[in-house]
Amino acid sequence: MSAIMWCATLVCISALVTCVSTAGILYPRESESREVKSLDGMWNFRLSLPDPLVGFKERWYMKDLSKTGPVLQMPVPSSYNDVMVDKKIRDHVGLVWYDKSFFAPESWRQQGYRVFLRFGSVNYAAQVWVNTHLVLNHEIGHLPFQRDITANLKFGRLNRITVAVDNVLLATTVPQGSLQNISTNTGPKTIQTYTFDFFNYAGIHRSVFLYTTPVVYIDDVDVTTNYTEDSVGLINYKIQYGGSLSSGETLNCSITVLNNENVREKFTVITDDEEGLSGIIKIENAKLWWPYLMHEEPGYMYTLEIRLSTTWNVDDVYRLPVGIRTIKWTNTAFLINNKPAYLRGFGRHEDSDIRGKGMDYALVTRDYDLIKWIGANSYRTSHYPYAEEIMDFADRHGIMIVDECPSVDTDNFSDKLLKKHTTSLAELIKRDKNRPSVIMWSIANEPRSHHKEADSYFKSVAIFVKTLDVLRPITAAIATELDTDLLGQHLDIIGFNRYNAWYTLPGHTEIIQSRIEDEAAKWHAKHNKPVFMTEYGADSYAGLHMSPSFVWSEEYQVELMSEHFKAFDTLRTKNFFIGEMIWNFADFKTEQTVTRVGGNKKGVFTRQREPKSSAYHLRKRYWALANQLDGAQLPCNIKSYVIDNDGQNNVEL
Ligand SMILES: *[C@@H]1O[C@H](CO)[C@@H](O)[C@H](O)[C@H]1NC(C)=O
Ligand SMILES: *[C@@H]1O[C@H](CO)[C@@H](O)[C@H](O)[C@H]1NC(C)=O
Ligand SMILES: *[C@@H]1O[C@H](CO)[C@@H](O)[C@H](O)[C@H]1NC(C)=O
Ligand SMILES: *[C@@H]1O[C@H](CO)[C@@H](O)[C@H](O)[C@H]1NC(C)=O
Numbered sequence: 001m002s003a004i005m006w007c008a009t010l011v012c013i014s015a016l017v018t019c020v021s022t023a024g025i026l027y028p029r030e031s032e033s034r035e036v037k038s039l040d041g042m043w044n045f046r047l048s049l050p051d052p053l054v055g056f057k058e059r060w061y062m063k064d065l066s067k068t069g070p071v072l073q074m075p076v077p078s079s080y081n082d083v084m085v086d087k088k089i090r091d092h093v094g095l096v097w098y099d100k101s102f103f104a105p106e107s108w109r110q111q112g113y114r115v116f117l118r119f120g121s122v123n124y125a126a127q128v129w130v131n132t133h134l135v136l137n138h139e140i141g142h143l144p145f146q147r148d149i150t151a152n153l154k155f156g157r158l159n160r161i162t163v164a165v166d167n168v169l170l171a172t173t174v175p176q177g178s179l180q181n182i183s184t185n186t187g188p189k190t191i192q193t194y195t196f197d198f199f200n201y202a203g204i205h206r207s208v209f210l211y212t213t214p215v216v217y218i219d220d221v222d223v224t225t226n227y228t229e230d231s232v233g234l235i236n237y238k239i240q241y242g243g244s245l246s247s248g249e250t251l252n253c254s255i256t257v258l259n260n261e262n263v264r265e266k267f268t269v270i271t272d273d274e275e276g277l278s279g280i281i282k283i284e285n286a287k288l289w290w291p292y293l294m295h296e297e298p299g300y301m302y303t304l305e306i307r308l309s310t311t312w313n314v315d316d317v318y319r320l321p322v323g324i325r326t327i328k329w330t331n332t333a334f335l336i337n338n339k340p341a342y343l344r345g346f347g348r349h350e351d352s353d354i355r356g357k358g359m360d361y362a363l364v365t366r367d368y369d370l371i372k373w374i375g376a377n378s379y380r381t382s383h384y385p386y387a388e389e390i391m392d393f394a395d396r397h398g399i400m401i402v403d404e405c406p407s408v409d410t411d412n413f414s415d416k417l418l419k420k421h422t423t424s425l426a427e428l429i430k431r432d433k434n435r436p437s438v439i440m441w442s443i444a445n446e447p448r449s450h451h452k453e454a455d456s457y458f459k460s461v462a463i464f465v466k467t468l469d470v471l472r473p474i475t476a477a478i479a480t481e482l483d484t485d486l487l488g489q490h491l492d493i494i495g496f497n498r499y500n501a502w503y504t505l506p507g508h509t510e511i512i513q514s515r516i517e518d519e520a521a522k523w524h525a526k527h528n529k530p531v532f533m534t535e536y537g538a539d540s541y542a543g544l545h546m547s548p549s550f551v552w553s554e555e556y557q558v559e560l561m562s563e564h565f566k567a568f569d570t571l572r573t574k575n576f577f578i579g580e581m582i583w584n585f586a587d588f589k590t591e592q593t594v595t596r597v598g599g600n601k602k603g604v605f606t607r608q609r610e611p612k613s614s615a616y617h618l619r620k621r622y623w624a625l626a627n628q629l630d631g632a633q634l635p636c637n638i639k640s641y642v643i644d645n646d647g648q649n650n651v652e653l
């Protein structure tokens with residue numbers, strides 16, 4: 001059916017369009033030399049039915065989608081699945097089509113701008129036409145892609161963008177899924193199945209931008225930071241430019257550093273090359289980037305103002321936010337700015353009512369406010385990269401991010417899959433490499449790492465990541481049993497997911513403490529690496545109260561957490577345990593199964609971001625830890641609470 005043929009189409013077309021390139025993927029920011037135009041809003045939309053390939057056969061990209069048949073209005077950014085009251089849209093398998101018309105101002109041509117078209121993320125695969133020309137072809141959701149479309153635009157006139165989106169997951173996509181034929185009252189039907197426990201949302205999930213640059217432009221920037229013992233902040237930078245110089249034309253790059261109030265900072269710069277494209281910046285008495293509650297001014301960000309001048313062209317200016325901090329890890333600890341950090345956080349999802357995985361600023365703001373309210377300092381972007389707008393908040397608020405690629409429940413290891421898996425990491429690292437909030441790369445969640453092929457497969461993935469970044473540790477969330485796992489050996493830091501008293505012996509909270517203490521110690525003993533718990537938890541149906549506690553009640557979720565807290569407190573005294581991340585921040589939607597009631601309810605917040613009993617419980621613990629470990633002052637509206645100070649550190653909470 002569609003997917004297979006569609007993938008075949010993808011392969012032959014990718015010969016025409018370069019998709020993975022060495023070009024940068026800087027977030028579009030306006031400046032004196034750049035304009036940014038959002039194409040967010042209502043787009044025309046239609047399903048490819050009944051023949052999945054009808055849009056290709058009839059070449060829907062050659063005219064307005066509305067001229068090909070009836071269209072709906074679909075918001076961008078958003079998943080398309082839950083917007084309408086129509087199962088056919090929610091459960092659609094295969095292609096959907098979007099289009100939108102927009103004006104490209106005549107002034108853009110007069111000024112000789114280049115114009116880029118950039119998508120923040122389209123799930124899962126996308127082909128994009130501008131005025132009937134195929135310009136982009138991208139596979140793997142949750143990651144941005146772009147192209148210079150200047151040559152395809154009609155300036156001073158109406159233009160059209162057409163997007164074909166395919167949500168089909170196969171054994172060689174990241175993540176994986178499979179198609180199944182079922183017989184129905186009206187004949188055979190193809191359905192999508194997958195093992196991961198979240199809904200396979202699809203559509204144009206993040207903002208679509210047009211942005212302009214001068215002909216020769218700043219294409220990419222790499223920064224790494226450090227500081228000396230006498231408080232000199234160091235920013236190593238490397239700038240890559242795009243476009244080519246005319247013969248005899250010279251290029252010159254200059255840097256200004258702004259503080260977080262946008263005031264010019266005093267600094268010196270030593271360049272490595274004549275053009276100033278790389279070098280090292282020194283800032284006396286630099287303010288470091290610290291995590292939330294580890295410092296009174298967390299998330300301190302400077303701005304690098306980069307100016308690229310050429311002999312005959314307009315200067316290009318790009319402003320990159322930069323936080324100065326170091327990361328280190330040993331066999332037992334994770335350190336930020338040479339101080340051991342203990343991660344208090346969550347696994348999360350990009351997920352909410354109606355919009356699914358669509359980026360939404362109100363939701364992002366609410367989520368960070370809840371994260372700060374509860375006293376967390378970190379989370380993992382389970383199980384895929386999150387929107388850049390979400391990552392920006394993490395940088396500015398000092399929330400530490402374990403940045404995960406979209407590989408979840410990985411199985412059926414193959415070379416083809418490996419290629420896509422490493423591509424997803426290359427694109428993720430290119431996007432997020434400069435972010436101070438990103439403290440680790442997570443290369444997988446719950447892969448079937450007991451299969452013997454997993455060994456060489458993950459060895460290759462880990463080696464690949466090290467070729468791109470040696471300054472951040474590699475981790476993964478492992479659910480395989482310790483004795484049979486083949487992934488841990490390739491990591492720098494071990495994360496493990498375990499559901500004692502939930503999937504294992506539900507109801508028996510009396511098994512938790514000893515099993516967690518035992519397992520964490522064994523992971524450390526096996527690999528001699530720091531260990532953190534990347535998932536534990538229980539579903540609770542908000543408002544269901546039962547005493548004594550019973551599975552699915554709010555009381556049960558709280559009790560299960562307390563038993564884990566006891567284990568974590570013992571483990572903290574053993575000096576190899578670096579953090580705890582509960583599953584999950586908020587309830588989220590899953591595929592339809594009899595073990596889920598309207599989705600996965602392991603959130604400490606509901607899907608509407610209201611607290612359950614467990615949220616208040618977690619808040620007490622996270623603040624108590626922040627207070628005890630980092631001297632953070634407790635908020636005045638937290639109930640009085642005492643942690644013992646006799647060095648045992650193992651009281652509940
Ligand atoms: C992996 O292969 C098995 C059979 O070997 C199959 O049942 C399963 O659906 C495959 N999984 C994926 C994700 O393709
Ligand atoms: C489903 O049926 C179609 C049409 O008969 C066939 O081409 C396809 O290979 C089948 N797919 C699967 C997964 O069995
Ligand atoms: C950071 O600076 C310290 C001392 O100034 C040095 O030992 C260390 O190697 C530097 N780290 C990096 C990644 O350059
Ligand atoms: C580069 O730019 C700086 C500041 O704009 C200027 O002082 C310098 O002379 C330029 N260098 C070259 C080689 O053009």
